[in-house]
Amino acid sequence: MKLQALSGGLTLLTAIAFWYRPFDDQRAVRRGEVSTCSVAATHDFCDAVSSLSTALRNPLLRVDRTSILPPRDTPGAVDPSITQANIATTICRPGYARSARPAFAVTEPIKRRLMDAQHPGESFADYELDHLIPISLGGAPLDLRDLWLQPRRGQANAADKNALAYVLWRLVCERRVPLRTAQQAIRRDWTTAYDTYATPENLARHHFRHRQEERD
Structure with missing residues (x-):
């Protein structure tokens, strides 16, 4: 009985594989072209494979x-004094973000106030007071519209955003991405910006490390 069931399962899998097997004209893709799922018989199957591939490549993919x-x-x-024209003497100058970052004595009360309002009873260590637009990209150091509590744990956490900030900072200072584009x-x-810019290639290329001076 078990042997018959196993045989039946293998037969079904073989039939499915044959059904979705691309025909010869589908396999003939000219060099330099990207293969697409243009044939109706394989469209749903290719969409499913494409979605799975995206999920495997994308560490921040979430339903919500x-x-x-x-x-x-x-x-x-943003700090209006920082523009594309002066990035060489402002955000791209070594040590700029560290010098512009407000002192702990200034930010600690802000974080405490936000924690009491949004996460009462939770550990301070589980959240980072983050600049949505990083100081290293011209974010306003003490504008409350740029400050929020970001989780340090779980998926898409503060460390991930720090990685994005560092990569974008490098791309902006290399003039490969305009400052305003990075900010927006x-x-x-x-x-979404992480998915676009913080690719494994960019992270490896810029040798990203979570050093304190690069946190925001």
């Missing part, structure tokens, strides 16, 4: 991203 984005009253804010990408949805 609203739970990992800042609240609506944190739209982000993080302001709009930092997880």
Whole structure:
């Protein structure tokens, strides 16, 4: 009985594989072209494979991203004195972010106030007071519209956003991405910006390490 069931299962799998097997004309893709699922018989199957591939490549893919984005009253804010024209002498100058970052004595009361309002009773160590638009990308150091509590644990956490901030800082200072483009990408949805810019190739290329001076 078990042997018959196993045989039947193998037969079914073989039939499915044959059904979705691309025909010869589907396999003939010219060099330099990207193969697409243009044939109706294989469209659903290819979509499923494509979705799985995206999920495997994308560490921040979530069903509901609203739970990992800042609240609506944190739209982000920039320092108007920092522009594309002066990035070489401001944000791209070594040590700029460290010198512009407010002292702990200034930010600690802000974090405490936000913790009491949003996460009463929870550990301070589980959250980072984050600049939505990083100081290293021209974020306003003490504008409350740019400050929010970001979890240090779980998926799409503070460490992931720090990685994105560092990669974007490098890309902006190498003039590969305009400053305003980087700011808007993080302001709009930092997880989408992560998917776009914090690729494994970019992280490896820039030798990202979570050093304190690169946190925001």
